[in-house]
Amino acid sequence: MDAQLLADTLPKFPDFPPGEVWLAGAGPGDPGLLTLHTLHALQTADDIVHDALVDPRILKLAGNQAKLIFAGKRGGRPSSEQGDINELLIERARMQHRVLRLKGGDPFVFGRGGEEALALTRAGVRFRIIPGITSGLAAAALAGIPATMRDINHAVILMAGSRSADRASIAEWERLASVGQPIIVYMPMSNLPEIMSAFERGGMGRDTPAVIISSASTSDEQIVETSLSKAAADAERQGICAPAIVIVGAIAGMRQKLLSNMACE
Structure with missing residues (x-):
């Protein structure tokens, strides 16, 4: 899907400036349940830091310029440490990348989005919240x-x-x-x-x-x-x-x- 077509059709999409992190929900799995704002972010981001519950079909919607970075957390399995994920988001934002932190469901419903938003706030990194349909x-x-x-x-x-x-x-x-x-x-x-x-x-x-x-x-x-x-x-x-x-x-x-x-x- 062409990002410019989306922007022309729905011109109220917010700008995704370099150095900003967007914490977005990918919904329960079916790409049809994505919000349009999350789809816009997928098409625009430079880095997509995604968890283990994001459906592979959704990741295929990423723009050609996007780098996919796995940072999953699954109970009982080897997982990324939350502190390391926080530092990764801050580091990529300070490199003036557009960073999309993509989570299954909604980032603020058992998604640790609040922890990440707090870490970004303490680091002085601007962020935006894009709700998703909680699983x-x-x-x-x-x-x-x-x-x-x-x-x-x-x-x-x-x-x-x-x-x-x-x-x-x-x-x-x-x-x-x-x-x-x-x-x-x-x-x-x-x-x-x-x-x-x-x-x-x-x-x-x-x-x-x-x-x-x-x-x-x-x-x-x-x-x-x-x-x-x-x-x-x-x-x-x-x-x-x-x-x-x-x-x-x-x-x-x-x-x-x-x-x-x-x-x-």
Whole structure:
């Protein structure tokens, strides 16, 4: 896609000056769910510092001048240190490059975008935030699960499940379950049995609907409909692995009511 055509068609794109860092979200995976501002940044950037969850199809949209720099962080695997990523962004900006820091989902929802923005602020480097569709909400919607429904819930909890399953984390998971609202768990797979058990102790019933979605919006997507008490065993039996999210609560039961008439590819 021609960058000038984009600029002529939608002239309100902001300038991407040399020496600036843009922290952008790439959405859940499907390139069709990119924002136009992120597409503009992909076409304009000199350096694209991307994480492991950015779909390869999205990286193919980069301009010919762009250098792709992998800086992924994946739980349980060798990963770039956050401090090193911060320094990389600062270094490339000080070289007067247009630096795009591209993250799966949204940069400010479990994406460490806030840490990077703070590091850039302390270094005196200008930055811009470009929101993306956060993966948990996107995965739920694409699976036919409304995050909120007037007769079911007036709130939804977004929770990171990647913390060590120590006493403090387990106590926090129990407290979140006691709120009585549906919970969307990001990065749950390494602690799934402990999380589900904590939710039950926090007051969720064993038969509470749960849906596990891995690799949402991609050709590798898997969806498992289950319940709180069976989620961990069903995930293991179906071979579900990261990246994945788990939706627990009454909203998860909406999938079966909507699925028959949903257009799905």
